[in-house]
Amino acid sequence: xxxxxxxxxxxxxxxxxxxxxxxxxxxxxxxxxxxxxxxxxxxxxxxxxxxxxxxxxxxxxxxxxxxxxxxxxxxxxxxxxxxxxxxxxxxxxxxxxxxxxxxxxxxxxxxxxxxxxxxxxxxxxxxxxxxxxxxxxxxxxx
Amino acid sequence: xxxxxxxxxxxxxxxxxxxxxxxxxxxxxxxxxxxxxxxxxxxxxxxxxxxxxxxxxxxxxxxxxxxxxxxxxxxxxxxxxxxxxxxxxxxxxxxxxxxxxxxxxxxxxxxxxxxxxxxxxxxxxxxxxxxxxxxxxxxxxxxxxxxxxxxxxxxxxx
Numbered sequence: 001x002x003x004x005x006x007x008x009x010x011x012x013x014x015x016x017x018x019x020x021x022x023x024x025x026x027x028x029x030x031x032x033x034x035x036x037x038x039x040x041x042x043x044x045x046x047x048x049x050x051x052x053x054x055x056x057x058x059x060x061x062x063x064x065x066x067x068x069x070x071x072x073x074x075x076x077x078x079x080x081x082x083x084x085x086x087x088x089x090x091x092x093x094x095x096x097x098x099x100x101x102x103x104x105x106x107x108x109x110x111x112x113x114x115x116x117x118x119x120x121x122x123x124x125x126x127x128x129x130x131x132x133x134x135x136x137x138x139x140x141x142x
Numbered sequence: 143x144x145x146x147x148x149x150x151x152x153x154x155x156x157x158x159x160x161x162x163x164x165x166x167x168x169x170x171x172x173x174x175x176x177x178x179x180x181x182x183x184x185x186x187x188x189x190x191x192x193x194x195x196x197x198x199x200x201x202x203x204x205x206x207x208x209x210x211x212x213x214x215x216x217x218x219x220x221x222x223x224x225x226x227x228x229x230x231x232x233x234x235x236x237x238x239x240x241x242x243x244x245x246x247x248x249x250x251x252x253x254x255x256x257x258x259x260x261x262x263x264x265x266x267x268x269x270x271x272x273x274x275x276x277x278x279x280x281x282x283x284x285x286x287x288x289x290x291x292x293x294x295x296x297x298x299x300x
Binding site: 029030031032033035077078079103104105106107108109124125126 | 158161162216225226229230232233239240241243247248254257
């Protein structure tokens, strides 16, 4: 899953409606996962403007940066506040924000609950780079 | 505890390791029953299970193996057991357990399983013990980066 220099920049998300790179945030309690996702998203030419390591921080992040964000990736199993609870709180603040769940909890009922609560898509860890890219394309351009 | 509960963890561990580290050699050892307390190898990731099942899973390895696996997963040589190694090994346990819970969900006709964020406990001469039961099912994974012992103690919630 580690992004290698060979395949970097072969996939690009392009620009948002303002003609700028898509701006996003990454929420995950694992520094390892944040590092990998940030590197991967930047290789898609997205701009990661903030990260958070639990649901409470994610809500605070959206309160501060929500109007700048095109999308946000959100883990589920996190301390302080889990991702599904955070998802509800985030969408109360920014109802139009596109949220991509990125979690190892790929149980069918968890995926359904995420979508019912307003997530746009779900990526199960461990993921392939192309999976994340394809889902993001659907989320952003679908 | 039912032996069928440990298989999803073993298969998820093998597939997750191979996805993160292409070419990794992983062989499944023999199932054993361990009486707690048992001696830890020194780097143990604890993850709690709740919902329709309850208990915990422990992924146990020695410090050298943890550093080797984390180095491979990060694509860089990490000199010792630092924060990045801790985070990587915890996330490995989280992903294995999350994937295993999805398999159990299917296997057990939709039973819902939640998992806690992982805790990593590092130290020499540690013992693994539990208040739920004094028995763990254990499966060792023998890999080219060192051994990983999967300890599972799960039962149906009362």
